[in-house]
Amino acid sequence: MLLIMENIKLALSSIRANKMRSFLTMLGIIIGISSVITIASLGETSKAVIAKEFESFGKNRVIIYLPYTEDMRDSDYFNMQDIEKVKQKFGDDIVYLAPSGYTNSEAVNGRKKAKVSIEGVANGYEKMINMNLIKGRFISESDIKSRRLISIVDKNMALAIFGTENVVGQNIRISLEGQPVDVKIVGVYEKEKSLFDGMRGSDSTTMYMPYSLFPSQMTYMGNLDMKIVESKSSIEVSQKIADFLAKSKKRESGFYMISTTQGEQSTIDQMLGTLSLAIGAIAAISLLVGGIGIMNIMLVSVTERTREIGIRKSLGARRKDILLQFLVESMIVSATGGIIGTTLGIALATIVSVVLNVPPVVSPSIILVAVAFSAVVGIFFGIYPANRAAKLDPIDALRYE
Amino acid sequence: MESLADKMVSDDTLLDLKDLYKIYIMGNVEVQALRGINLTIKKGEFISIMGTSGSGKSTLMNIIGCLDKPTKGSYFLEGIDIKTKTEDELSYIRNQKIGFVFQSFNLIARTSAVRNVELPMIYAKMHASDRHKKAKELLDKVGLGERIGHMPNELSGGQRQRVAIARALANEPPIMLADEPTGNLDSKSSVEIMEIFRSLNKEGKTVIIVTHERDIAEYTDRIVTFRDGQIVSDERR
Numbered sequence: 001m002l003l004i005m006e007n008i009k010l011a012l013s014s015i016r017a018n019k020m021r022s023f024l025t026m027l028g029i030i031i032g033i034s035s036v037i038t039i040a041s042l043g044e045t046s047k048a049v050i051a052k053e054f055e056s057f058g059k060n061r062v063i064i065y066l067p068y069t070e071d072m073r074d075s076d077y078f079n080m081q082d083i084e085k086v087k088q089k090f091g092d093d094i095v096y097l098a099p100s101g102y103t104n105s106e107a108v109n110g111r112k113k114a115k116v117s118i119e120g121v122a123n124g125y126e127k128m129i130n131m132n133l134i135k136g137r138f139i140s141e142s143d144i145k146s147r148r149l150i151s152i153v154d155k156n157m158a159l160a161i162f163g164t165e166n167v168v169g170q171n172i173r174i175s176l177e178g179q180p181v182d183v184k185i186v187g188v189y190e191k192e193k194s195l196f197d198g199m200r201g202s203d204s205t206t207m208y209m210p211y212s213l214f215p216s217q218m219t220y221m222g223n224l225d226m227k228i229v230e231s232k233s234s235i236e237v238s239q240k241i242a243d244f245l246a247k248s249k250k251r252e253s254g255f256y257m258i259s260t261t262q263g264e265q266s267t268i269d270q271m272l273g274t275l276s277l278a279i280g281a282i283a284a285i286s287l288l289v290g291g292i293g294i295m296n297i298m299l300v301s302v303t304e305r306t307r308e309i310g311i312r313k314s315l316g317a318r319r320k321d322i323l324l325q326f327l328v329e330s331m332i333v334s335a336t337g338g339i340i341g342t343t344l345g346i347a348l349a350t351i352v353s354v355v356l357n358v359p360p361v362v363s364p365s366i367i368l369v370a371v372a373f374s375a376v377v378g379i380f381f382g383i384y385p386a387n388r389a390a391k392l393d394p395i396d397a398l399r400y401e
Numbered sequence: 402m403e404s405l406a407d408k409m410v411s412d413d414t415l416l417d418l419k420d421l422y423k424i425y426i427m428g429n430v431e432v433q434a435l436r437g438i439n440l441t442i443k444k445g446e447f448i449s450i451m452g453t454s455g456s457g458k459s460t461l462m463n464i465i466g467c468l469d470k471p472t473k474g475s476y477f478l479e480g481i482d483i484k485t486k487t488e489d490e491l492s493y494i495r496n497q498k499i500g501f502v503f504q505s506f507n508l509i510a511r512t513s514a515v516r517n518v519e520l521p522m523i524y525a526k527m528h529a530s531d532r533h534k535k536a537k538e539l540l541d542k543v544g545l546g547e548r549i550g551h552m553p554n555e556l557s558g559g560q561r562q563r564v565a566i567a568r569a570l571a572n573e574p575p576i577m578l579a580d581e582p583t584g585n586l587d588s589k590s591s592v593e594i595m596e597i598f599r600s601l602n603k604e605g606k607t608v609i610i611v612t613h614e615r616d617i618a619e620y621t622d623r624i625v626t627f628r629d630g631q632i633v634s635d636e637r638r
Contacts (some may be wrong), residue, residue, distance in 0.1 A: 003523070003526070005529075006523050013511070013512075017511055307507070308509050308510070310507075311507045311508075311509060312509075312520065312524075313468075313492065313495075314466070314468060314495060314501050314507075315495070315496065315501070315520050315521045315524060315568070316492050316493065316495050316496020316497070316521055316524040316525065316572075317492060317524050318488075318489040318492040318493070318524075319488065319489060319492075320489075321524060394468045395463050395468050395469055398468075398503070398507070
């Protein structure tokens with residue numbers, strides 16, 4: 001214990017005595033650690049962003065859809081009876097179930113127009129996607145039954161064609177199944193900014209209406225949109241439902257395709273994980289190079305201090321005392337580089353997050369791993385030079401000029 | 402750690418060398434640096450080992466100082482058989498029993514006088530406050546009480562050698578072993594350093610001076626002269 005403290009003091013004074021050299025030695029570790037941390041953090045950040053993205057799409061949400069096949073039959077499409085059957089059999093596992101369909105149209109108010117994508121949905125949809133309803137209400141069950149011509153619109157669309165978000169009670173004209181109809185606005189929602197907004201590349205907003213207003217889709221539905229209770233695996237339950245539907249339509253199991261948020265998310269997470277692992281591994285190579293740099297400088301230092309080693313040995317230093325002295329020095333160089341690198345890495349990750357406008361995520365575990373790894377690099381690459389110092393013959397070392 | 406044989410210390414014998422050889426192999430040639438040395442040094446002696454370079458006196462100093470082991474023969478230090486000791490055990494013996502003073506001072510650079518004096522006590526695992534106090538006392542004793550914070554390059558040769566003497570005294574070893582201690586000093590400093598050795602001897606330390614200068618050897622009570630790896634004379638005065 002006593003010697004450790006002495007060795008730390010010694011190492012610090014030796015590092016101070018060769019400031020520039022110590023800094024350059026650390027640089028390899030600094031660059032290695034900071035890039036590993038930056039990359040790992042960006043990986044975590046994108047995972048978090050994507051998780052949030054999926055949450056806005058609906059946790060445990062599933063879409064069962066009809067694939068394109070050569071021998072398409074009319075009976076392959078879903079209809080209201082199918083929905084009832086599924087509800088009866090799997091009612092306990094399903095939170096939301098409705099046909100899913102959308103159509104593109106234009107919403108018109110006087111002279112002002114806006115492109116809209118009209119989505120036919122059922123009551124409960126707003127809960128599934130965590131909709132932020134800022135005015136009015138969402139679609140109710142009676143809206144569906146009575147096929148009321150109502151809609152919930154995006155705040156940005158309201159601003160674009162009404163100049164205000166207070167549009168509940170106003171009418172807009174759209175084209176539905178080829179017919180122009182006037183639709184009453186009953187609610188306004190606000191959509192959080194999404195990472196994918198830019199990718200969609202359109203100024204179109206989504207407008208929600210009761211699905212029962214789309215008669216053609218009621219008989220020939222290609223998609224079933226549902227949310228599975230969160231206590232169950234959406235992949236398993238949806239598989240059962242898809243098999244049930246396939247059987248009832250005399251198709252082989254696996255005929256209907258399933259898209260689950262759970263599945264998609266894990267696929268993307270996996271891709272991101274692999275990607276950051278690959279880049280991280282490349283960054284880790286720079287750590288290795290940094291370690292070799294430490295070894296090189298420690299070897300130089302041992303040679304330069306051969307006489308000092310001889311003096312220390314003549315005064316009673318044992319092999320392990322000398323070993324420890326040089327090992328502590330290389331560990332301190334490496335760990336200091338690790339700490340600076342970590343700080344730099346966190347700063348870089350934060351800057352990139354701020355630039356990309358996403359919340360920064362720096363996991364403590366990666367910091368721990370990085371600093372521990374840099375200390376290990378210090379030990380690993382310090383052992384050889386330290387051992388060389390420890391093994392020096394005191395007489396030869398004392399004679400060294 | 403000491404065996405029964407180790408404990409069989411005879412009266413006041415400090416060092417006992419018997420039929421001691423040191424043989425180096427250089428290429429195919431065998432070089433006998435020491436050839437059958439018999440030497441006994443008692444506690445409290447002030448002795449010099451004289452000889453020209455190549456006479457074997459440095460080899461002998463390395464062996465007496467436990468930096469090296471004899472090839473043949475025996476060396477007992479306070480009854481301890483040095484030949485049987487491992488490298489780390491020799492380090493411990495050097496730390497506890499021998500105070501080295503070198504021709505080129507061998508202070509550690511960029512390290513203050515007081516830190517240099519503390520070194521042997523660090524390896525003796527003495528506590529920081531105790532050894533700092535002790536180091537200051539020792540520097541006071543050699544007349545450098547005012548310069549404890551000076552770096553070696555801020556001190557004159559004579560002052561550096563006094564720091565080295567203070568360092569050699571740190572763990573209160575029974576033996577002071579000085580290798581050409583005045584070799585790098587002017588005559589005034591040489592006298593001062595030799596006076597310090599003399600007063601240390603008066604206090605009871607055994608002092609061994611290795612030198613090639615007759616007038617330095619003259620300070621001591623016993624002069625052992627070497628030639629070609631053998632003792633040619635052993636005069637007591």
